[in-house]
Amino acid sequence: MSERPTVHVVDDDASFARALGRLLGAHGLHARTFGSGAEVLAQITLASRGCVVMDLDLPGLGGLEVQQRLAERRVALPIVFLTGRGDIPSSVRAMRQGAVDFLEKNAPQAQLLAAVSRALAADAARSSLYNRFANLTGRELEILRHVVRGRMNKQIAADLGIHERTVKLHRSAITAKLGVRSSAELASLARDAGVS
DSSP: OOSOOEEEEEOSOHHHHHHHHHHHHHTTOOEEEESSHHHHHHHOOTTOOEEEEEESSOSSSOHHHHHHHHHHTTOOOOEEEEESSOOHHHHHHHHHTTOSEEEETTSOHHHHHHHHHHHHHHHHHHHHHHHHHHTSOHHHHHHHHHHHTTOOHHHHHHHHTSOHHHHHHHHHHHHHHHTOOSHHHHHHHHHHHTOO
């Protein structure tokens, strides 16, 4: 995850998107604008960092559909939805699917900037978590998956055809690299990172 954190602005109103991009730039943020959901989906990858600020009512792929497709691709960029005419079912659905905020397009700048700041902070935390797991070896990840499923050292050793002492050494290395003290903490961290 080495990409520069970017605010991906998605709105079919080009003048609104440009104005929002300038506002974000004036506050020291790197922004890219897109005119459709398909455009942003073509550019965002698993390595993308930052957040998405997206109109709910996009032509073609709507904002909620873009959110769903990103989730299906396991792209966990935080999303802030903007809308000119929000409705409760859409806002509930967006928030249940993990949106950081759901704002009207005419929301005060301070409110929008605060939402973007929260989204970028969430992405930074996610990036830090993934970096911690990136330090694990392939064997450590394999053992971690067994640990998360509640398997005992003896069972893991039998499943992997290795000595129980080797499993213990790997578990010690895993907890040291991830900075956790208990199996429960390890399981929680692994769940947050999507490791299972």
